Amino acid sequence: DTGVSQNPRHKITKRGQNVTFRCDPISEHNRLYWYRQTLGQGPEFLTYFQNEAQLEKSRLLSDRFSAERPKGSFSTLEIQRTEQGDSAMYLCASSTEQLNTEAFFGQGTRLTVV
Amino acid sequence: AQSVAQPEDQVNVAEGNPLTVKCTYSVSGNPYLFWYVQYPNRGLQFLLKYITGDNLVKGSYGFEAEFNKSQTSFHLKKPSALVSDSALYFCAVRDMASGGFKTIFGAGTRLFVKA
Numbered sequence: 717d718t719g720v721s722q723n724p725r726h727k728i729t730k731r732g733q734n735v736t737f738r739c740d741p742i743s744e745h746n747r748l749y750w751y752r753q754t755l756g757q758g759p760e761f762l763t764y765f766q767n768e769a770q771l772e773k774s775r776l777l778s779d780r781f782s783a784e785r786p787k788g789s790f791s792t793l794e795i796q797r798t799e800q801g802d803s804a805m806y807l808c809a810s811s812t813e814q815l816n817t818e819a820f821f822g823q824g825t826r827l828t829v830v
Numbered sequence: 831a832q833s834v835a836q837p838e839d840q841v842n843v844a845e846g847n848p849l850t851v852k853c854t855y856s857v858s859g860n861p862y863l864f865w866y867v868q869y870p871n872r873g874l875q876f877l878l879k880y881i882t883g884d885n886l887v888k889g890s891y892g893f894e895a896e897f898n899k900s901q902t903s904f905h906l907k908k909p910s911a912l913v914s915d916s917a918l919y920f921c922a923v924r925d926m927a928s929g930g931f932k933t934i935f936g937a938g939t940r941l942f943v944k945a
Binding site: 760 | 862864866871872873874875876879881920922924926928930931932933934935936937938
């Protein structure tokens with residue numbers, strides 16, 4: 717499968733615990749994006765990488781959230797001290813540098829904080 | 831700020847009938863517009879895009895979209911709906927004001943196609 721891969725697909729955690737999600741983009745894509753989607757809403761932009769550089773973080777991304785892409789390949793999104801409001805689908809996408817190309821999305825990681 | 835609006839939360843159509851899912855946009859400069867579809871518990875799948883050129887864009891699964899600059903609209907259409915088209919549809923615009931590296935999505939329109 718040469719698409720965007722996200723792991724795990726589902727995560728249930730207790731409030732206050734830390735969680736980490738992984739995204740493996742399409743191999744030739746140097747742009748990688750994280751989005752969050754809550755029920756009944758469209759995806760909201762969280763952060764973006766060009767290769768290993770994190771170029772923008774949304775104001776939605778509190779200090780408890782951190783994302784990395786250490787070698788410009790896979791990326792991780794960590795949420796510390798999870799809260800119930802963090803429950804959502806976390807989507808990863810990747811694309812080439814060309815502005816006229818679409819982003820390709822993974823199937824997402826659904827986080828439930830209990 | 832760049833944005834898209836999907837005025838309908840839900841669209842119902844009978845199988846075999848034409849369908850339209852509406853989208854309007856607000857951008858500075860030329861718009862880069864996209865439609866994505868999402869099936870239950872799945873990620874988003876790209877359907878089609880408008881960058882430049884013909885106002886009628888053809889995409890996957892028989893879908894097409896009409897770009898209308900004067901009405902700032904990019905409505906998704908299909909001549910004959912299938913039950914399997916039932917899904918959540920998102921219109922999106924590339925945020926060129928911030929360098930074009932992020933895509934802004936509408937709230938989505940749920941399409942129900944009844945057999």
